[in-house]
Amino acid sequence: MIQIIDYGAGNLRSVQNALTQLGIESKVISSAKELKTDCKTIFPGVGAAGMAMKELNERGFASAIPQIKVPFLGICLGMQLLMDFSEENNTDCLKIIKGNVRKFQTTVKIPQIGWNKVEQKNPANLIFKDIPDQSYFYFVNSYFVDPEPENRIGTTDYGTTFASVINKDNFYGVQFHPEKSGEIGLKLLNNFCKSC
Amino acid sequence: MLIIPAIDIIGGKCVRLEQGNYSKVKNYDCDPVEVAQGFKSQGIKFIHIIDLEGAKEGRSKNLKTIIDIANQTGLDIQTGGGIRTFEDAEKILKSGIKRVILGTSALSNPDLIKRLINEFGADRVVVSLDSKDSVVMVKGWTEKSGLTLNEALQTLKDTGLEILIFTDISRDGMLQGINPTTIKKVLGKGFKVIVAGGVTNPEDIKQLENLNVYGCVIGKALYEGKIKLTQNNLAKRIIPCMDIKNGRVVKGTNFVNLKDAGDPVELAKYYSQSGADELVFLDIMATVEKRDTLYALVRRISENINIPFTVGGGIKNIEDIRTLLGNGADKVSIGSYAVENPNFVKQAANKFGSQCIVISVDPKKINEKWEIFIKGGRENTNIDAIEFAKQMEQLGAGELLVNSLDRDGMKTGYDIALLKEITNSVNIPVIASSGAGSKEDFLKAFTETNVDAALAASLFHYGTIKIPELKQYLIKNNITIRT
Numbered sequence: 254m255i256q257i258i259d260y261g262a263g264n265l266r267s268v269q270n271a272l273t274q275l276g277i278e279s280k281v282i283s284s285a286k287e288l289k290t291d292c293k294t295i296f297p298g299v300g301a302a303g304m305a306m307k308e309l310n311e312r313g314f315a316s317a318i319p320q321i322k323v324p325f326l327g328i329c330l331g332m333q334l335l336m337d338f339s340e341e342n343n344t345d346c347l348k349i350i351k352g353n354v355r356k357f358q359t360t361v362k363i364p365q366i367g368w369n370k371v372e373q374k375n376p377a378n379l380i381f382k383d384i385p386d387q388s389y390f391y392f393v394n395s396y397f398v399d400p401e402p403e404n405r406i407g408t409t410d411y412g413t414t415f416a417s418v419i420n421k422d423n424f425y426g427v428q429f430h431p432e433k434s435g436e437i438g439l440k441l442l443n444n445f446c447k448s449c
Numbered sequence: 450m451l452i453i454p455a456i457d458i459i460g461g462k463c464v465r466l467e468q469g470n471y472s473k474v475k476n477y478d479c480d481p482v483e484v485a486q487g488f489k490s491q492g493i494k495f496i497h498i499i500d501l502e503g504a505k506e507g508r509s510k511n512l513k514t515i516i517d518i519a520n521q522t523g524l525d526i527q528t529g530g531g532i533r534t535f536e537d538a539e540k541i542l543k544s545g546i547k548r549v550i551l552g553t554s555a556l557s558n559p560d561l562i563k564r565l566i567n568e569f570g571a572d573r574v575v576v577s578l579d580s581k582d583s584v585v586m587v588k589g590w591t592e593k594s595g596l597t598l599n600e601a602l603q604t605l606k607d608t609g610l611e612i613l614i615f616t617d618i619s620r621d622g623m624l625q626g627i628n629p630t631t632i633k634k635v636l637g638k639g640f641k642v643i644v645a646g647g648v649t650n651p652e653d654i655k656q657l658e659n660l661n662v663y664g665c666v667i668g669k670a671l672y673e674g675k676i677k678l679t680q681n682n683l684a685k686r687i688i689p690c691m692d693i694k695n696g697r698v699v700k701g702t703n704f705v706n707l708k709d710a711g712d713p714v715e716l717a718k719y720y721s722q723s724g725a726d727e728l729v730f731l732d733i734m735a736t737v738e739k740r741d742t743l744y745a746l747v748r749r750i751s752e753n754i755n756i757p758f759t760v761g762g763g764i765k766n767i768e769d770i771r772t773l774l775g776n777g778a779d780k781v782s783i784g785s786y787a788v789e790n791p792n793f794v795k796q797a798a799n800k801f802g803s804q805c806i807v808i809s810v811d812p813k814k815i816n817e818k819w820e821i822f823i824k825g826g827r828e829n830t831n832i833d834a835i836e837f838a839k840q841m842e843q844l845g846a847g848e849l850l851v852n853s854l855d856r857d858g859m860k861t862g863y864d865i866a867l868l869k870e871i872t873n874s875v876n877i878p879v880i881a882s883s884g885a886g887s888k889e890d891f892l893k894a895f896t897e898t899n900v901d902a903a904l905a906a907s908l909f910h911y912g913t914i915k916i917p918e919l920k921q922y923l924i925k926n927n928i929t930i931r932t
Contacts, residue, residue, distance in 0.1 A: 265775075266775065367901060389684060389931040392683075393779070393847075411683060414651075433755060439755060
């Protein structure tokens with residue numbers, strides 16, 4: 254069983270559909286009261302950081318998420334919110350992983366929309382199990398995370414080289430949308446659910 | 450850090466020297482206006498232009514060309530080469546050029562810099578310090594100035610100068626990479642430092658970013674492809690579009706004569722498996738008949754595919770968008786309503802994020818300009834399409850889906866001129882739509898314009914072009930494509 258965090262703006266159906274295709278049961282939870290700290294969690298993010306943090310605070314998730322002790326996967330904004338601070342709406346985030354969320358420079362089109370490659374910095378990490386290096390994943394983002402080198406386990410080039418897959422203890426984050434990245438994305442979700 | 454591409458000019462053409470040596474001219478033989486346009490289309494805001502003949506002879510020789518570049522591209526330009534007097538600089542600064550670059554004259558005549566700064570402001574005057582082994586070089590790098598680097602910096606500081614270009618001559622044009630030790634000698638002295646010379650690869654750019662320099666000028670490495678301005682592997686997307694009516698896929702010619710081309714869910718599955726990068730569903734009758742898009746269909750599609758898809762048609766309130774996203778759509782495309790009520794785009798982008806707001810641009814060419822049509826192409830709003838595109842970007846649109854009422858269903862190719870204009874005017878992704886009839890049309894859109902994706906409908910639905918073959922063809926022609 255995987256719990257999926259709902260804060261009112263995310264596209265949860267895609268994640269649920271992907272898990273269903275993988276034969277994995279999931280449950281959507283929309284307040285901290287329902288959150289189980291011993292249940293693997295996926296945190297899909299859509300929308301802007303400011304409003305998302307406001308919702309997370311109101312729903313009690315902001316204080317509950319850091320207590321989770323089993324593998325936790327933040328997707329897109331859900332990954333960015335694991336960091337200390339985001340330049341988007343100058344938002345204080347969950348401060349689980351050290352570093353800030355920065356906006357892309359205008360030398361590239363913003364947002365980045367489309368399929369881009371992930372270079373595996375730590376191919377041994379189980380989230381990459383059976384996924385070839387330099388595989389394409391689907392990205393939609395204007396901001397990127399800038400964590401400490403030891404937390405970067407995959408990187409992607411878009412104007413700059415940014416961390417597209419991060420990991421610290423039981424917390425994982427992917428900047429792309431595995432639920433929208435075809436077969437390879439399903440494989441990554443499967444790795445998170447079954448191997449991490 | 451500001452990335453500033455360099456254009457060196459001799460006789461109205463782009464050239465590059467190696468180590469400032471005039472006998473080592475590499476002629477790239479291209480029109481500088483076109484080169485500058487190219488930089489602009491890649492997101493560049495500022496360029497660096499040196500009149501090399503001017504630098505050698507001590508007076509401007511290519512000013513007309515440089516003013517042409519400024520006027521035709523609207524880019525901010527810093528230019529130098531042969532500017533030795535107040536009048537030389539004044540002429541340039543009054544002609545629409547952002548900054549003058551002084552070299553030789555600055556060191557032998559500090560009062561000139563002071564006077565220019567007083568007259569035009571410190572933001573419009575920059576001094577280029579060309580150094581070789583810590584000795585400052587002048588006259589197009591052919592003579593030593595007799596000043597050490599530190600002496601020169603002190604002289605400049607005293608004039609009130611704020612922006613400095615620092616060129617390490619031993620590195621320039623050699624593609625050997627930058628030398629951080631030399632660059633550090635000019636940092637921390639109270640100047641905004643632009644580094645020129647030796648910027649060879651993305652690693653150099655990263656190093657300069659870490660050094661916290663204000664900008665960097667890149668020349669040869671750009672012309673020879675060692676550095677790409679858009680340093681990324683983002684693939685160009687191929688997008689089948691399904692026009693939906695009563696739950697079925699239709700595609701008409703110029704929006705009339707609709708033909709049934711299949712079941713949307715079956716087609717979506719097929720496309721997802723055959724390598725489509727994304728799908729678009731447009732409920733084409735929704736606007737005309739004021740109907741909402743069929744949420745159930747969206748839900749069914751999302752259960753069957755796991756590549757991104759956009760849904761459009763009849764969207765006119767926040768609840769519409771919430772329901773579509775909630776049923777599994779990744780993005781929504783807003784058409785007529787964005788034209789009638791632009792503020793809605795801002796609301797939607799604030800609520801759900803720019804990344805899921807696609808604006809459908811429906812222009813038709815009327816008397817040499819493109820005007821926006823609404824209501825399925827039935828009503829002309831007389832709104833200029835280029836201005837509309839810019840406005841949508843400002844309001845928070847994340848992507849533009851650019852149709853052409855002139856090309857739709859014609860299979861004579863995308864409207865390249867329109868796509869060029871729009872991609873040059875905005876810095877958000879653009880999807881080319883309307884008019885594809887062959888694989889060459891896709892290639893043309895990707896090579897001649899800066900679009901990010903190309904969309905087609907009946908071409909794919911009827912199997913005229915198969916996506917895997919199209920992708921192989923584009924890869925063979927050096928387009929970045931996901932396989």
